[in-house]
Amino acid sequence: MRFAGLVNKLLVGAALLCAATASAQTIKIGVINTYSGPFATLGDLIDKGFKLYMKQNAAKLPPGVKIELVIRDAGGPNPDKAKQLAQELIVRDKIQILTGVVFTPNAMAIAPLTQEAKLPFFIMNAGTSVITTRSPYIARFSFTLWQSTYPLGAWASRKYKTAYIAVSDFAPGHDSEAGFERGFTEGGGKIVGKVRIPLANPDFVPFMQRAKDARPDVVFSFIPAGRQATQIMKAYGDLGLGKAGVKFIGPGDITTDEELPNMGDLALGVITMHHYSAAATRPANKAFIAAWKKEYGEKSWPSFMSVGAWDAMDAIYYVIREQKGRIDPDRTMALVKQYKNPNSPRGPIAIDPATRDIIQNEYMREVRKVGGQLANVEFETFAQVKDPWKELQKK
Ligand code: PHB
DSSP, rough: OOHHHHHHOOOHHHHHHHHHHHHHHHEEEEEOOOSTTHHHHHHHHHHHHHHHHHOGGGGGTTOOEEEEEEEEEEEOHHHHHHHHHHHHHHHSOSEEEEEOOOOHHHHHHHHHHHTTOOOEEEEOOOOOGGGGOTTTTEESSSSSHHHHHHHHHHHHHHTTTTEEEEEEESHHHHHHHHHHHHHHHTTTOOOEEEEOOOOOOOOOHHHHHHHHHHHOEEEEEEOOSSHHHHHHHHHHHHHTTTTTEEEEEEEEEGGOOHHHHHHHHGGTTTEEEEEEOOTTHHHHHHHHHHHHHHHOOTOOOHHHHHHHHHHHHHHHHHHHHHHHTTHHHHHHHHHTTEEEEEEEETEEEEEEETTOEEEEEEEEEEEEEEEEEEEEEEEEEEEEEEHHHHHHHHH
C-alpha cells in the first residue's frame, strides 16, 4: 500500500510537472546574423532592432509562452558557414523558426534546408529578389533591391538624360543594376557606362574616377549599407563629382541613417529611394526612434535593417499568438501570408501571399539638414510597392 501510494504521488507529481512545462511553453528561435568582420555594425543594428521589439512587447506573447533565442554569427557573406550554422540549429538545437540574415549569399545557402526541414524562415534583411522563390518556408520582412531601384530608375529618367551605374559585385548589386537600368531606360534614359566594384575592401576612388570620366548627368550606386556608404560618398566628394554637377543617387543603402553623421555635408542633396528613413515624421516612427534612443543612447540611430528586424519579430510574435504558442510550420506560413501591419515605423506593410515578399511604401528622399543634423527627408511616396522583379515576370 505504502509503495502504491508513493508511485501514485510520483505519478501525480510527474503529471503536474508536465502540465507546468506545457503551460510554460518555450519557443526556440534561431538567429543567424553578422556580429564579426567588416560588416559587424549591420548585425548590431539588426540585433538591437529585434531585442528592442522583444523588450517592448513581452505582453504580446500568450501567457506562459517564452522565447529562447539561439543566436549565431555567420560573419559576413559566407554561404558555407551560414549553411553549417543553419544545419546545427535545425538538427541539434531544434529551433522552430529561423530569422536574421544580412547577406543574400547566406540566405541562398540556407533556403533549401528550410524546405527540407519545413522550417519557417523570416528574413530580416537579405534583399535579392530570387531568394523567396527558393523555399516555400521563406517570408521576407526587409525589401528587395528591385523595389527601390526600379521606381528610382523611372523617377530619374524624368530628371536626367544619362546615367553611370556603379554597384557592388554580388547578387544585390546585380539586382540594383538591373532594376535601375530597366526603370531608367524604359523611361527614355541612356546608360553611358557601368562598373562592378569588389565587395571586400574596395577602394572606391578608381571606380568613381571612371564614373566621372564618362560625364554622366547622374551616378547610380549600390553598395552594402554601413561603412562602405561613407567611403563611396567620400570618393564621390574627393574627386569633385558633386562640384562638376554630377548627381549621386541610389537605394537608401548609400545614405543609411546611422552613417549620415560620419558622411558630413558631402551627403547633402543626395537622392535615394527607400522604404525607411529614421527622420520620417509618422507617429509610429517617432515612437520607435524615441524608444531606440532611450535604450541605446541619444547619439544612436536605427537603420532600415533595425526596422526589418523589428517587423520580422512582430510577425514572429503574431504567428506564436495565433497558434497559442504551438508552432506548426505549415500553419505558420499560412498565417504569415495574412500578416499586415498598418503601423510599422516605415508605414503600412503586408506580406504578399503570392510571393511571401513584403509590400510597402517606397519613399523618394533627399539628404537635408534637419535641426542641424543630416537626415533622409522623404518628399514623395510610391504607395504599396510589390517586388517589381516578380511582377515583371508575370507579364
Ligand atoms: C544583401 O546581401 O542582400 C544585402 C546586403 C547589404 C545591403 C542590402 C542587401 O545593404
